[in-house]
Amino acid sequence: MNPNELTIEQVQDILRAERYICDRSLATVVYLSLIMGKPLLLEGEAGVGKTEIAKVLSKVLDAKLIRLQCYEGLDANTALYEWNYPKQMLRIKLEEVEHGDKETVETEIFTQDYLIKRPLLEAIQTDGAGPPVLLIDEIDRADMEFEAFLLEVLSDFQITIPEIGTIAAKHRPYVFLTSNRTREIHDALKRRCLYHWIEYPSFEKEYEIITTKFPEVEGNMAKQICAFMQKVRQMNFYKRPGVAETLDWASALIALNRRELDDKTVVETMGCVFKYREDLHHLREQVEGKQLNLEALLRMSPELLS
Numbered sequence: 001m002n003p004n005e006l007t008i009e010q011v012q013d014i015l016r017a018e019r020y021i022c023d024r025s026l027a028t029v030v031y032l033s034l035i036m037g038k039p040l041l042l043e044g045e046a047g048v049g050k051t052e053i054a055k056v057l058s059k060v061l062d063a064k065l066i067r068l069q070c071y072e073g074l075d076a077n078t079a080l081y082e083w084n085y086p087k088q089m090l091r092i093k094l095e096e097v098e099h100g101d102k103e104t105v106e107t108e109i110f111t112q113d114y115l116i117k118r119p120l121l122e123a124i125q126t127d128g129a130g131p132p133v134l135l136i137d138e139i140d141r142a143d144m145e146f147e148a149f150l151l152e153v154l155s156d157f158q159i160t161i162p163e164i165g166t167i168a169a170k171h172r173p174y175v176f177l178t179s180n181r182t183r184e185i186h187d188a189l190k191r192r193c194l195y196h197w198i199e200y201p202s203f204e205k206e207y208e209i210i211t212t213k214f215p216e217v218e219g220n221m222a223k224q225i226c227a228f229m230q231k232v233r234q235m236n237f238y239k240r241p242g243v244a245e246t247l248d249w250a251s252a253l254i255a256l257n258r259r260e261l262d263d264k265t266v267v268e269t270m271g272c273v274f275k276y277r278e279d280l281h282h283l284r285e286q287v288e289g290k291q292l293n294l295e296a297l298l299r300m301s302p303e304l305l306s
Contacts, residue, residue, distance in 0.1 A: 003034035003061065003174075020049070020056045021201075021209045029196045030057070039154050039175035041139075041190060044198035047242020050178040051137055058133035063174065064126060067135045068119035070142035076149050080159060081121045084114045110163035124157055124169040131171035139189075140179040147189055154192045201243060203230050209243060214250050224261045225250055229273075231292065237279045248272045263287050 006014075011034075012027035022030075030053065033040035042050040058065035068079055088109040095105040117125065123134040139147065153159065154175065158168035177193065179185055201209065206226045210217055217225075225246065233240045249272040258265055267284055274280050286292035 003031075006031065006034070014060050015053070015056055016212075018056045018060055019212050020052060021205060021212060022049075022053070023205070026053075026196055026198065029194050033176075033194050034174060036194070037172050039177055039193040041177045041179065041185065041193040041195050042198060043179045043181050043185075043195070045200065045240065045242055046180050047244035048198045048200060049243055050198055051135065054133055054135040054176040054178075057174065057176075061130075061133065061174070063130060064128050064132040065135060066119050066123045066126075066132050066173070067137060070136065070138045070140075070146070072141060072143060074142045074146050076146070078118060079120050079146070079149075080118050080153075081161065082116045082118065083110070084116050088114050112164065115161075120153055121159065121167070123173045123175075124153075124159060125167055126169075126171065126173070128171070131169075132173050134173040134175045136175065136177045138180060139177045140182045140185060144186065147186055151188055151192065154189075200233055200240070203227065206230070206243065206246060210246065210250050213247055214254060216254060217250055218259060221253070221258070221260055222250075225253070228261065228266070232273070232283070235286070235292075237274065237282060238276050239274070239279060241273045245273045 008024065008028050008031045011031045012022060012024060015022050015027065015030075029040060032038070042053065044050055054067075055065060057063075091109050091114075092105055115121070119134070123132055126132045136150070139150075156168075157172050158166055160166045203226050206229060207222055210222045210225060211219070214222075229241060229246050249269060252269050252272045253261075253265070256265075256269070267287055270280055270283055274283060283292070
């Protein structure tokens with residue numbers, strides 16, 4: 001599929017066909033990223049669908065997905081390339097045994113045959129017929145030094161290996177960066193990207209997400225789930241649940257053959273929604289004390305959906 005032949009509406013429809021529900025503002029910035037060839041930085045709370053959009057786009061574009069998972073201490077060698085030292089040493093030893101000369105081979109072992117490609121080099125030097133999708137996930141977890149290293153890569157999509165020379169991308173990758181905003185991303189990196197903040201979904205959007213992902217969930221049950229999630233996101237929890245937790249919870253309720261929510265079911269299955277002991281304890285208090293009234297949520301959910 002050629003992104004240059006798409007419209008914003010088609011991008012939105014294609015994502016929806018792959019069960020990714022997005023609003024027009026997100027579809028617009030994705031469309032612009034594809035046709036302009038600029039990286040797209042997606043920020044938002046954990047679990048709102050930032051990583052998933054790159055996965056879905058790689059599928060609809062029939063492009064290889066290359067993922068670089070960031071973490072503290074990530075360096076250029078791990079992200080870019082490494083020399084295959086065991087293979088190099090074996091070649092040197094074999095040359096010594098067979099010819100008694102290792103000086104000549106020392107220049108031959110620094111070629112691409114002895115490179116171990118890491119995600120960034122793989123994205124630049126892909127063998128595919130078209131550009132790959134490069135996902136740089138949770139860039140906020142990497143050190144600022146690595147963030148600075150990315151500036152050159154994202155600007156020119158070429159790297160210089162001292163022993164080989166400069167390697168430029170034959171096909172400029174579609175690049176998506178995600179951040180949970182555990183720290184601020186530097187302005188220099190943001191300038192090289194388009195930007196979008198993904199909000200928690202509205203009741204209507206979350207209802208559409210659930211019923212699209214899980215058609216077997218009955219309408220009333222889906223309304224209850226959405227009304228509950230909308231309510232708890234307004235409450236004082238350490239970590240408010242995202243769409244990923246909503247889908248986990250819906251899947252668990254299907255596995256338990258539940259048709260509607262009640263206090264007992266909510267308390268028993270809250271490990272799908274909250275992942276901190278303090279949040280689970282707070283929720284139990286809210287349900288038992290009726291501050292979180294599920295019956296009231298059920299009564300208001302049809303009104304929210306209309």
